[in-house]
Amino acid sequence: MKNFRQIIVLLAVSIKLAAQPQTANYQYKIDLINIRADKILVTFTPPQNNLKEGKYIIPRMVPGYYDAMDFGQYISDFKAVDDKGRPIEVKKLDVNTWMVADLKNAAEISYLVSDGWEHLTQQTGGAKSPASMFKKDSLFIINYNSLVGYFDEITTAGYDITVKKNPEFYPSSALKYIPKNDTIDVTSAKDYRNLVDSPVFYCVPDTTWLRVGNTNVLVSFYSGKHKSFSKNLAAKLETILTNQQAYLGGKLPVNEYAFLIYHEEIPRGLMGDGLEHSNSTVCLYASQTLDELPNALKGLASHEFFHILTPLNIHSEEILEFNFLDPVLSKHLWLYEGMTEYATIHMPVKQRMTTLVEFTKVIEGKIRGMEPFDNTLSMTEMSTTAIKRQDQYLNFYQKGALIGLCLDIRLRELSKGKIGTQDLMQKLMKKFGPEKAFNDEDLFDEITAMTFPEIRQFFKYYIEQGEPLPLKESLQKAGLDFDQTLKVITVIDKPSKSQLSLRKAWVNQ
Ligand SMILES: [Zn+2]
Structure with a gap:
């Protein structure tokens, strides 16, 4: 908690409204460069609509994790304006929902997001694979359920996301990101479920590609200290996946898959948690050194990958x-x-x-x-x-x-x-x-x-x-x-x- 009031004043001055054409998709902009006291600015234009009002939802829960996490608790300074920059009334209904009046005329909605990385673990007993982490100069772990929401009245629309990022950072994800220039990437998802199903790491990449049967597998690794370890992990994963393929009757049920693996140092012990997605998994580890990591992958990454069967x-x-x-x-x-x-x-x-x-x-x-x-x-x-x-x-x-x-x-x-x-x-x-x-x-x-x-x-x-x-x-x-x-x-x-x-x-x- 830093000087909160000052941040809001700065923000009000710095928002510039670009006249956005209304489309059928949600149009989001996520700024990973101008971080304000560990908070990310998210702005979006809702899909074209005729609604008098709309209930905006940030998830209370996500698929694959069976406890309430209330991602709305990390959202602040929620506001909406029309195409002339005039404020539109917004009412916070509860921790995860906001009612936006006159939604049909809302040209831009914005809010700040803090990552909740440390905070969430107090609520979940250590698990944070569905959460996001913002480290301005090194790594962004983005689970879209913490940054992006949807209107209860507009649930089938697609998502176009523009990410502003450090030129040295690259995305690792099951979604395709297209670079527009060295600081702007764009991606899209067919609906909200698909977006939340596709987390992304933004960092200086340490990545290795594998091919197992007909499946292309991306292994993306981040650790504060060690810069190239993805190859070691990929070698281990290749053995696991080749055996999983045989176990599953000779064919893996996906064509593309991404392992997003994060490691942090702790004085002793080994901790890990992961969350499965259709074409990727986020695996988080904490240990004293990287030595235990390839073996630990056997359990966690293998479990998350087997989720391809169920659910x-x-x-x-x-x-x-x-x-x-x-x-x-x-x-x-x-x-x-x-x-x-x-x-x-x-x-x-x-x-x-x-x-x-x-x-x-x-x-x-x-x-x-x-x-x-x-x-x-x-x-x-x-x-x-x-x-x-x-x-x-x-x-x-x-x-x-x-x-x-x-x-x-x-x-x-x-x-x-x-x-x-x-x-x-x-x-x-x-x-x-x-x-x-x-x-x-x-x-x-x-x-x-x-x-x-x-x-x-x-x-x-x-x-x-x-x-x-x-x-x-x-x-x-x-x-x-x-x-x-x-x-x-x-x-x-x-x-x-x-x-x-x-x-x-x-x-x-
Ligand atoms: Zn599981």
């Missing part, structure tokens, strides 16, 4: 028609987060990147990981109430992954080894896809129809109700013994023929 390609209507202010949450976080985490831990053993014994250690970790949570809760109910149940939310990565494991083994058992969760996800992706949602209520019946009648009971007991997971029984079928008291898994010395063949189908070992 990005397999999702319910609640996610397809996401409401940024007051979303109705789907019942199926067990699928979106649980199955994604299961694929992340299962892929390395299935692809023989790790041994069966190492895999059992990972499973033990998940079993211990779910202990602090209330495992009698219904996973579907927890999913729809995730915002209120932040104390239980992280269990989707622990118990959720173990549900995936038990489901995988059950499917292998019922199909005599022929199908597992890998095949199930492919089937679901074929039936649904990015533009075709499933009905939240019907998913369990859909999967049952695609697989075996017995699977309906599995969903009923272990996901809809909170019955204890059949871990011992499931692992036993694959020739593994689970000591429930010691929480230790051992490989059975002389497994039966059926145990061996199920294990072979399940983990290829």
